[in-house]
Amino acid sequence: MAINHLFPVNPERLVESAARPIFEQLFTALEDIAEALEEGDLELAEAVLDRTRRLDEQVRGFDEVLAAGHETARLSPTRRRSLKHLELYASASIRMELAVINTRVLARGAANAIRRQDRVPEPLPRAVLDLSRAVRALASYLEEYEAQRTLVGLRWRRRAGRHRHSMRGTISLLACSSARFGRWL
Secondary structure, eight states: OHHHHHSOOOHHHHHHHHHHHHHHHHHHHHHHHHHHHHHTOHHHHHHHHHHHHHHHHHHHHHHHHHHHHHHHHHHOGGGGGGHHHHHHHHHHHHHHHHHHHHHHHHHHHHHHHHHTTOOOOTHHHHHHHHHHHHHHHHHHHHHHHHHHHHHHHHHHHHHHHHTTTOHHHHHHHHHHHHHHTTOOO
């Protein structure tokens, strides 16, 4: 416990590592649904339905990791800067749950349509692929947000290191940083 207090884990990395497999399974499931619809493959559609049913447990696990990460960031002064990024994941969490539910409904509908040999509208598989791309885009956005924050932090520290003993350098660094982010200190 003392080690966790002195050296808290990085809550952003924990949350990212819990979210990544969910996103990957979601966009893979959507791609497989599109393929099943296009090919009329009942086995593939039923396999996707089984996979999406198991995603609920992962989403619950993600929610627990997110709550623990938020608590770590809130209590640890060295991790408080993570709160903003964790809020992005918190708002994405609701959408992830809905995406899992909707993907399961879509997989069930695809399996039923193929089983009944219903005519599948031609644009439907492409629309499902578009959904897959949207899930990929959300996952990329969340990961790139962290990468951008890390780069900005590294640049800021590098500049601060160059001007460590110069009050004038520190003031100009703070002025440049605040102007860049649209705020005055």
